Amino acid sequence: MPRTPLSTYRLQIHAGFDFRAATAMADYLRDLGITHMYSSPYLQAQAGSMHGYDVVDHHTVNQELGGREEHERLCNRLKELGLGQILDIVPNHMSISGKNKIWLDVLENGPSSRFASFFDIDWNSAEQRLRDKVMLPVLGDQYGRVLSKGELKVGRQGSAFAVQYFENSYPLEPRSTAHLLTRAATIAASDTLNFLAESFRRLPSPDSTDRLSQHARHRDKTVLRGMLDRLCSEEEGVCKAIDETLAEVNGSTDALDDLLNQQNYRLAFWRTSDQELGYRRFFDVNNLVGLRQEREHVFEETHELIFHWLQEGVLDGVRVDHPDGLRDPSQYFERLRKHAPKAYVVAEKILEPGEFLRTTWPVEGTTGYDFMNVCNALLVHPEGIAELESIYRDFTKMPTDFPQIAYEKKSAIERETLASDVNRLANLFVEICENNRDFRDFTRSEIRRAIRAVAACFGVYRTYVVAASDGPDEITDEDRQQIAEAVAEAKIRKPDIDTSLYDFMADILSLRNRGPLESEFIARFQQFTSPVMAKGIEDTAFYTYNRHVGMNEVGGNPSRNGLALADFHSYQETMQATHPITMTALSTHDTKRSDDVRARLAVLAEIPDRFRLAIRRWSRMNHSFRTGRFPDANSEYFLYQTLIGAWPITVERAQEYMTKAMREAKLETAWTAQNADFEDAMHNFIASILQHEPFITDLEAFVARINRAGRINSLSQTLIKYTAPGMPDLYQGSELWDHSLVDPDNRRPVDYDLRRWLLGEIKNLSPSEFTENLESRFEDGSPKLWTIYQALRLRNERPHAFGAEAAYVPCEVAGPRVDNVVAFTRGGEVLSLTQRFPYKTAGAWPVTTLVVPPGRWTNRLTGITVAGGRVRVGNLLDRFPVALLVREP
Template sequence: MTRVPFSTYRLQLHKGFTFDDAAAIAEYLSALGISHAYCSPYLQAAPGSMHGYDVVDHRHVNEELGGAAGHTRLCKALGDNGLGQVLDIVPNHMSLGQENHLWWDVIENGSTSRYASFFDIDWNPQEERLRDKVLVPILGDQYGVVLSAGEIRVTRRGNCFFVECAGQRLPVAPNSLPAFLTKAAEYAKSDELNFISASYGRLPVPAFADRRRILDRNRDKVVLNDLLKRLCAEQPGVCEGIDRSMNELNQNLDGLDDFLNQQNYRLAYWKTADQQLGYRRFFDVNTLIGLRVELDYVFDETHELLVKWLRQGVLDGIRVDHPDGLRDPLEYFKRLRNAAPNAWIIGEKILEPGEFLRENWPIQGTSGYDFLNVAAGVLLDPVGMAKLNDIYARFTGEPTDFPTIAHDKKIAVTQEALGSDVNRLTSLFVDVCEQNRDHRDSTRTEIRRALREVASCFSVYRTYVVPERGEMTDEDCEVVELAVKCAKDNKPEIGGGLFDFIGDVLTLKVTGKLESEFVLRFQQFTSPVMAKGVEDTAFYCYNRLTGMCEVGGDPGRNGYSVAEFHAYSEKMQATHPATMVTLSTHDTKRADDVRARLAVLSEIPEEFGATVERWTIANDKYKTNGLPDRNSEYFFYQTLIGAWPLSLERAKQYMQKAMREAKQKTSWVANNQEFEDALNKFMESVLDDMVFMRAMESFVTGINRAGRMNSLTQTLLKYTSPGVPDLYQGSEIWDHSLVDPDNRRPVDYDLRRKLLKEIPLLTPREIMDRMEDGLPKMALIRGALHLRREKPEWFGPEAEYVALTATGPKADHAIAYRRGGRVVTVAPRLTVSLGNWDGTTVTLPKGDWRNRVTGEILAGGEVPIEQLLHQFPVALLTLEGLDVAGGQEQKKHA
């Protein structure tokens, strides 16, 4: 039986918040009502990692977090407090570096490494100079310039040799060692060293697929290494000879260049990565290399410890990071499910509006971004959103057609950040065309442009076609067909035939070995295009209402109706009742309370527009040569409103990240110092202007209560909708954090413990009087969590979701539904224009209903919403006196 949590609490572990720190809050989490701690990845990560997604060793627990001993202490503390554990895992990629022994072996031995097949590396690229080599783009300038400056050297530690440059250390290929060992043998007059040197040079270079000979080669290399180690220990003159010869090599530019060319990697200027990198990355991060987890032995190597924990009950569930990066997500999840049949498995699958998780995936659901966007969207006023569109266009002069903006940004990232991935796909499709007489005359340039266009026209992250199994759904086919049609319309000059051929290959109308490989690789490519082009670019450019720019969201949409919210919830209850639901994650652009406050702007568009006009006129004197531009300024004002109060330091950090992500005025790879200096100066002046600060505070104060109502509404929806609610660390009270690293600031758990202890002693009015302390939010969360823990079946797969329809003039301002006959949720929306409820009612099923937050008892029937919400802004109601006996619900009597 699957071990489904009642609720989870996300913990971001790093060297500043270790296993012991997490263990110290176990009692608090239990008192809050949490059932499972949900930890960020904690297998051994790169040194100093603040997130854990850069795993270097799947066999060990992260030493910086406390290692195995600390992990044991955490598990005991959780168990002692009745808490289970869920872990975030990273199957798609690993971090590069010496700590990753698999990668170190690969760059030492190249395609003859035992682990060469572990990574998604192209050993036979189009460029001859990169054949059987891995590009290592770490140099600060052109290779020759760095070499001539003496910044690349060969060094020794004992019997181990390294290439050192750019502050990094790389291994030396065994076959290249005779370049200085032979001369060293002459200096040391050592026949043994001469023999060892010659033997290194004679090591075989077996074919990539010849695993037996590869293992034999590794055995011989290890023997030679041991012989050299013994020789260095026994004959000091040998080491002196090696150092003398090695120093000579370092002084000889031509000799050193020749030696470096013998390595299994090619040192290069860091800027070459975007166009020439020969391995699949996580998005555009050069230091995160793609794993071939589809291979049985790679899966076993990287999942052994995780599977052990799941089988032993150390873990009850796992959240799988970025499954869209995998070659065959369905097959991966099937393998994972077979290894851990009772685990609660969640995939970080990003769904676009209208898209749903594949029902044949053997997992419980997604990590909750789909819920987040629906819950946020139902708080928006569609009429106000349309007005904001006009205000934004008039104020900034920017385009407002979001689909066009998103497409253009996707095209840009395929040209720049993801250029090497496009080149790899292009080479593959050139070979496909070469075998087809109708398309063999398509040029590489045409193919490259066509592939970029088709990928940029995808409406979702990816399709899931599997050629070897003949798997393709109607949904997959429709996505491809629409993308091809879009591409043909956008690029008529290329010719429709090539686009049609690409579509035929992607939908298995044309098949073959090369075609199958292309399909699988293209599907791994479209998700980075969407993520980098939309999430990490367009979402920082299109600033109509910044709070709607969230992972998996459509900020061009004017929100969701109550009916659409109900339809989504009914779908989830029917298909994925144990999915994760969340409002904030480590990856959200803004915390849930920031979005809730910004949503109020859709209710007061004219007031907001006029206010921003006044601010920009008053602050014009702080600009430098017209900078920052109006779009950036508009973004800044919304940031202040949503995250208020915001310090200058946080504002600078966030705005630099946002503006570089937008890539309009500056970027990560090409910093525009003039713009960034002007922006910083502008923020310094504005936040030092007391007149503006009072105006900003006054505006935020005016919308704050409506923002708090939005927060409480979406919070209650999260805890009573189909699925398992996840609470991001610290957000049990008001949290106005922005994107990482702002959302990883230390959490004050002493304060939260204090507030939690106060709640049972306070009346609803006293709790509401402590609004700005965050007590209403914590009280609501505590009440909902305790209910879920006491009665998990009331929210489980059998607890049907039934929409309740409000009646009266303010009916559209209410969200109400019933779960399983025993729980009713009633919450307001669009509260700025709500006023009073004017007799609007909702009908409760017969019986006595208890408000879990206020303690009130209400009789069923038609109940005025005003009566339900007069003490607290939202209502969580449960049917009193019910028990189950003999299959019949019977009312209990005292």
């Protein structure tokens, strides 16, 4: 029977930290109080994968991590220690690297492949030249140039022929080898080889998709290859003749071009993917192809090993990566739940502020980005962050209308990176219009523009409309509202497009206009808006709108001016009522900044005037290190916030991070159009200022001034995470102060020896002993570790106080600091007390009181005991910045 986790610890497992390493530190997780190890994906991934999301084989444990033997050793060790396991799984896509056998089968056999139905490929492209072909945008230059330079070759391994492009290999369509074998048969004077050549030529065509033809093609090519292998082993002259033929083809550009044109794929310049890619990807990553999980045989095949582990008790649950990429997420989760009715299942669903997870999905909740953003906004001073907007505008001269910025960035992504996705949607909508005389005169260009406008105006990742062919439709009032709002905004932003086209599109998306093509358009449009949001907002706008970069987080709204206490409590009450054991997180492998970086940056909203003076001073101080106009003011503003949040940071870390951040911003440089002058100037600027003693002295003084408040913010959000409705997840290493930035910075090795030592030390201390020497421990991370350790102990002792039936009740607070106190009870026996805006309070709590429910309560963090009634907040926080009170029996 699967065990519901009380807490999880996320591990990023890769070749540098494999199963053996995870096994070695499992006892540390137990000692910390964690109940479940929560692992990154570890099915067989692309060689060298650092994250596991590029799966190539769903039936095999990743060999680079130690394979099946080390995996079993890890699982056995977890069981010995009484620990459970949650696994991150990847249903939306697979990697198309050379080790993906089913993808190679598709390339070899085209639509007739036994696995063609697994992948989301458009075999009926509007482009005649791409019909029944997969475009592979893998070449470093135009096809003809690559061909003429001799970078493409045909080779063989036994009877298997393939096109070689550097380290990449693509199989030849079996029938296309007939000409090669015929020529080789002439050279070798081999009737047998000639017979095999003719047999290959008579194989069923790749566009023969009926079951009998598919079976015959697979059976016959397998037999023929076996015969060819035997012939080569028996007659040396045959092998030599084949190799001589291959040399002739490779020596002739025309012959090689003719052979390549016979394949089920079209090798192309990598830039062509923006416009003509014929398969659905994960966002804009060309080597991650979409899977058709809505087809039951695909679902069953790709989840077989996962279900085996769930049924055998190896796993207690799964985290489902990017369900918004699936055609029908609700259907997916229902199928998953049928196979694992008791498993703990969470969805990596990005929710925008004010949006909640669908209660109809049979899952425990999300992976915690929504919780993280609520905490983030709670700690940001509303007046101060509003003032930061004018500071940002004055310093950078950049626009500050975030909705407009978001629209522009999403539109740019649609025109460039995701243009091929737009084209496929437009082709489908053109067919729809052709079947309706009222709309048949709309041009493809108008349709493309309308699709881009509506998609760019969506305020959420996607809707979840299902036009059912064999059951009731699925559409909610929330879906209808999101569609209506997006279309209304599109009409305002793009008024030159006929409004009737927008209305027609709205009718289709809202199920008011029905049909098979219309249903297909709904499904694909919903899969499209997710990457538009992710690439346009999180991977572009979040690096260009830099008012307060700590607010630029996955699922967040950086123009939000904080969060009122009443709204915080309302959110928590909603979660307790709907998803009481949803995962709660503050840092993940995908966050733009760690929780401690955000906690320190939150203090800037308390001291906007000091920040204004500091950046002006620093800009003057560092002006001589600029190269011409580089770095620009926006990048410089971004850099100073980064240094404040991540300090201390090395030159190399800062340079690597800023290179990634500025390429994501796509203003002065980009991944696809790198500006060496800008990047060199930025690197030189960083190296110079981080060796400039006056600047370093000033920066360190500034950080020192806000550091204590940042630490208190971190402790506050940490305690909230462990006591609010939900199941807390701890990202690797963040049990101590951690000032990591976006990946790969947040995937650096974790010093577990240090963490073991500190945990061993604090476990032997009483609360009074720990707090007695608090100041000497403050900077080594012990206060955060202490808070986590004590909260986990309490969760393990009293799980009922945090479960589905444990009421969440805000505490009554009175006095001049009422807005600075965040206090609530759980299950009537745990009271969590934290603070916000600590720089402004400076530890002073004049006549601010908290009503503690009746009974005798002990603060697990300090050992102090209080009686129920009205208690001064200052008395509860005088020895430690937050308080965790437990009602004694």
